[in-house]
Amino acid sequence: NVLILDFGSQYTQLVARRVRELNIFCEIFPYNNPPADLSSYKAVILSGSPFSVRAEDAPHPDLSQIRGKLPLLAVCYGAQYLAHFNGGEVAPSNIREYGRANLAYIKEGEPFFEGVNLNSQVWMSHSDTIKKLPDGAVRLASTKDVENAAYKIEGEITYAIQYHPEVYHSSDGKQMLENFLVKIAQVPQNFTPNSFVEDIVEELRVRLGNDKVVLGLSGGVDSTVAAVLLNRAIGSNLYCIFVNNGLLRKDEFQNVLHQYKDMGLNVKGVDASDRFLSQLAGIDDPETKRKTIGRVFIEVFDDEAHQITDVKWLAQGTIYPDVIESVSVKGPSATIKSHHNVGGLPDFMKLQVVEPLRMLFKDEVRRVGATLGIDPELLGRHPFPGPGLSIRILGDITPEKVRILQEVDHIFIQGLKDHGLYDKVWQAGAILLPVNSVGVMGDERTYEKVVALRAVESTDGMTADWVHLPYDFLMKISNEIINKVKGVNRVVYDISSKPPATIEWE
Ligand code: XMP
Numbered sequence: 104n105v106l107i108l109d110f111g112s113q114y115t116q117l118v119a120r121r122v123r124e125l126n127i128f129c130e131i132f133p134y135n136n137p138p139a140d141l142s143s144y145k146a147v148i149l150s151g152s153p154f155s156v157r158a159e160d161a162p163h164p165d166l167s168q169i170r171g172k173l174p175l176l177a178v179c180y181g182a183q184y185l186a187h188f189n190g191g192e193v194a195p196s197n198i199r200e201y202g203r204a205n206l207a208y209i210k211e212g213e214p215f216f217e218g219v220n221l222n223s224q225v226w227m228s229h230s231d232t233i234k235k236l237p238d239g240a241v242r243l244a245s246t247k248d249v250e251n252a253a254y255k256i257e258g259e260i261t262y263a264i265q266y267h268p269e270v271y272h273s274s275d276g277k278q279m280l281e282n283f284l285v286k287i288a289q290v291p292q293n294f295t296p297n298s299f300v301e302d303i304v305e306e307l308r309v310r311l312g313n314d315k316v317v318l319g320l321s322g323g324v325d326s327t328v329a330a331v332l333l334n335r336a337i338g339s340n341l342y343c344i345f346v347n348n349g350l351l352r353k354d355e356f357q358n359v360l361h362q363y364k365d366m367g368l369n370v371k372g373v374d375a376s377d378r379f380l381s382q383l384a385g386i387d388d389p390e391t392k393r394k395t396i397g398r399v400f401i402e403v404f405d406d407e408a409h410q411i412t413d414v415k416w417l418a419q420g421t422i423y424p425d426v427i428e429s430v431s432v433k434g435p436s437a438t439i440k441s442h443h444n445v446g447g448l449p450d451f452m453k454l455q456v457v458e459p460l461r462m463l464f465k466d467e468v469r470r471v472g473a474t475l476g477i478d479p480e481l482l483g484r485h486p487f488p489g490p491g492l493s494i495r496i497l498g499d500i501t502p503e504k505v506r507i508l509q510e511v512d513h514i515f516i517q518g519l520k521d522h523g524l525y526d527k528v529w530q531a532g533a534i535l536l537p538v539n540s541v542g543v544m545g546d547e548r549t550y551e552k553v554v555a556l557r558a559v560e561s562t563d564g565m566t567a568d569w570v571h572l573p574y575d576f577l578m579k580i581s582n583e584i585i586n587k588v589k590g591v592n593r594v595v596y597d598i599s600s601k602p603p604a605t606i607e608w609e
Pocket residue numbers: 393486487488489490530564565601604605606607608609
């Protein structure tokens with residue numbers, strides 16, 4: 104188990120992911136709120152930071168329980184912090200030290216650099232530089248511009264590096280992390296999807312005992328994997344609720360419900376389409392749509408949860424990035440604050456919360472899902488927004504518009520699958536525009552709806568680019584949509600990147 108102390112660097116999550124890729128479990132804690140008990144940790148990594156160590160308000164953690172007691176790797180800000188307060192000197196650098204650099208000197212025979220060649224590329228991102236090393240330090244590496252690119256403290260297992268080993272541009276970064284964690288700190292590499300499943304199922308069994316648990320399934324990867332894990336632990340004491348809000352993809356409710364039942368889940372499908380669509384009637388503002396859907400979902404879910412007698416727990420598919428976000432250096436998020444308001448909450452939200460995936464990244468959830476034997480097609484699904492098709496129908500929502508968009512979306516998505524393009528796209532869908540355009544079919548003039556197709560590549564949805572789908576494919580799909588979907592006579596393709604556009608149109 105490795106502890107990562109976060110000083111607010113944009114790369115901290117990446118550090119954790121690289122460590123996990125080595126099959127080593129790690130946890131991120133904000134520097135100002137570290138774990139009280141360090142006994143289970145085998146090594147500590149200090150992250151980078153947007154701060155300068157010379158700034159008044161810079162993070163100033165107490166490392167007395169860590170330094171010299173546990174193997175320590177200090178990255179960027181961490182390296183400067185150790186230097187600045189221990190007899191070294193940190194000063195603003197004369198030249199901008201940002202971007203690619205190469206290791207021009209590596210100390211011979213140093214295990215930290217085993218398997219790393221001279222000239223290896225590293226990624227720098229700092230405006231201060233370590234002018235003088237701290238007491239007891241030995242220089243381990245330099246670049247052309249950064250003399251003290253890496254050092255260690257004699258007599259301790261304390262290593263410090265100015266560059267970021269976690270970013271892809273540091274070509275041997277992962278090797279250095281492995282050298283430090285495995286060779287030097289001797290941390291066992293025993294965190295695998297299988298070991299995770301074994302441990303968490305046992306933990307859930309003990310924690311939940313004979314209690315009943317309710318969980319909302321969405322058809323997405325996270326809630327599905329959470330359900331299968333809980334099902335392994337407590338069987339039919341897990342009550343799953345899958346709500347149809349009438350805004351899912353074509354036939355999705357029936358298909359996915361069927362799949363859930365085949366997986367042996369104790370699941371109840373609740374078709375609340377009419378309730379959602381009647382509440383949405385006449386609303387065209389995107390945020391009001393979202394709020395309405397959120398409110399109706401809570402009402403429907405609460406009604407259903409009340410029908411389970413003696414339920415004690417609410418299970419959620421929360422994953423690690425959401426957890427880190429809510430405990431980050433920048434302070435707790437709004438969701439954490441909601442418990443101040445318990446009185447006004449629906450009953451199910453007052454239940455104890457269990458989150459089996461709260462320590463996993465998205466790609467780890469998928470691997471755990473594969474270990475559990477979940478259908479790869481389900482695990483490889485594109486993200487789909489909670490408010491569903493409502494935010495892809497611009498303007499007000501009617502059952503007829505939902506039907507049209509479901510048909511269009513189905514042709515597009517099925518086409519992507521049939522042409523082997525689905526897995527090359529991060530997210531795809533269709534948008535129904537609130538305009539009619541003139542067309543001609545046979546001898547008749549038409550005046551019908553326009554739909555837009557959107558397909559993007561991305562890693563996390565924060566930034567995205569449109570996918571260069573083959574013209575032949577677009578031609579075929581456009582023809583099929585116009586020929587088959589009554590009410591549509593024009594198809595356009597969205598070629599906007601995010602930013603400045605967003606993925607969804609609303
Ligand atoms: P945008 O449109 O902000 O979308 O570029 C980024 C990602 O978030 C999804 N998205 C949502 N998901 N509720 C959700 O659960 C929402 O209200 C919502 N809005 C956008 C979107 O599908 C994309 O994956």
